[in-house]
Amino acid sequence: MTTAEIEEIIMLVCVTGLVGYMGFIVVDLAKRSGAGKLGLYILLGVLMLAPAVFILKELAVLIIDL
Numbered sequence: 001m002t003t004a005e006i007e008e009i010i011m012l013v014c015v016t017g018l019v020g021y022m023g024f025i026v027v028d029l030a031k032r033s034g035a036g037k038l039g040l041y042i043l044l045g046v047l048m049l050a051p052a053v054f055i056l057k058e059l060a061v062l063i064i065d066l
Contacts, residue, residue: 015051015054019051022047022048023044026040026043026044027040029043
């Protein structure tokens with residue numbers, strides 16, 4: 001394996017873990033604040049927008065490289 005391949009795998013694992021942890025924090029925050037389902041969905045939607053853009057960027061790079 002090259003260094004670039006190892007870095008790509010580590011980046012994927014770390015970003016996935018970070019997004020999962022961020023989701024846990026958002027759900028916990030919504031429960032503690034007494035937010036309803038709509039509030040939870042809004043929090044998750046807004047805060048998960050950045051990871052969604054990161055994923056879309058990676059998909060675009062894969063498509064362009066083909």
